Amino acid sequence: MSETQIQVKDVSMVYTNNAGEKINALDSVSLDIKEGEFISLLGPSGCGKTTLLRIIADLLQPTDGEIIIDGQSPRDIRIKQEYGIVFQQPVLYDWRTVRRNICLPMEIMGVPKKERTSRIDEKLDLVGLKDFGKKYPFELSGGMQQRVGIARALALNPKYLLMDEPFSALDEFTREKLNEDLLEIWGKTKSTVIFVTHNIPESVFLSDRVIVLTPHPGKLAAVVDIDLPRPRRNELRDSPEFFEYVAKIRKCFQEVKM
């Protein structure tokens, strides 16, 4: 963890909706992200988190500003297949078994057949779904489906893991378990993670830094370093330090009067 890897420079996004109105979704957001860092984009819904993530992923072009990643554009990174993306919904392909869902990116990239099998095994193991490879998505719970989504995102050993509220559709217990597991997985993969959430404790638990965004227009309100020791287990959530961070971030939102 050292040098700046992703530079977000004065990025703005103005949408025009069907009625022709302009919506200022992001207003001149600047941000530096370091290699191997786990950062969260935190804010209420509508503050432009998804917009920023999609701009970084080259799924959307900003109306102003630019993103530089290791001296390249998001497009270069996308073409080099260095992104892994996890959406709020698992977005699995219903007609593929768990194994073949994880295999999908490797098929696109042209990973040799022999290597695929061992890599699928490795990823299944990583997300704790060893015995579920032959199942179809509809046979799995929401939490397990999201684990498959993560395994698939990791299939190409991405340098950048982008996650858009991946656990927000899950219940509290499953979410906390997956938070813990995600940290363990991240510890092994060393990817740079950009994690979108609207849940303050979740962002504190996971991140090295929390980027606080406020809406109308989407603005960067604060950056909070989380100096909690790693590896982090769920017991950490009961510690006074943890509460302090949660309270501190909550105050950020109160200050801008939302």
Add this chain to the structure above:
Amino acid sequence: MTISKHERRLVTAVWLVGILAFWEIMAFILKYVVKSEMASVKLPFLHTIFITMFQNAGMLLEASAVTFSRALLGFAIGAVIGVVLAILMSLSKTLERIAFPYLIISQMIPVLGLAPIIFNIVRDMNLSRIIIAAYITFFPVSVNMLSGLKSVDQEKKELLYAIAASKFNVYRKLMLPYAMPYLFTGLKIAAPMAVTASILVDMLGSKSGIGVKMLYSLYSSSMDIFWASVITSAILGIVSYYLVINAEHFFLPWQSGKEGETA
């Protein structure tokens, strides 16, 4: 509401027995209560029809085979054309706008009128059967397939876009498999229609086929053969439908699994 496989079979069985019983009772009433002179023509007993079918099994099977095989070939060709059209229309909005009205108009020409026209052009009974079956098939296949291709959710596409998948791979890995259940909906609609159309073409002066048997027996007042061919035709339609259902279960196992869970 959940209906188990077992229950579903029961429902089918009750329906079948109900229809058979209803038929027999109506035939009985017609003959012995109303004492209609033409009872055996208007509505003969079902069991006598079955006996006739059994006695003429060879002839009926042969005629069915002629009609059915042409219908099947036409169905296959029509399905391929329908799929290709749907893919092309999904690739190009312009093409869709140009082609779609023609598709709709094509379906406004009644088969009864079209069949003689086709026959006059190609001058071949077999070819006419195949063309008409294909003509009937391509429309529901194309329309359903296209609606499948157009309803793929954005995020499923973005997933591939984010790892720079080629257009070819997007179709191969996502669009086509996604549209398969829609395709089968189209095939299920088209299959019995293709059979019916093929039978209709028989009647336009063919020398063989189940439609010919129906027509000739009607002219020669051999009503038992007539009824036997009507029932045989109906069975052909049902068989074609179930062939498609079975193919769907075979090719789309995840689909039947899902249905089993929610149906």
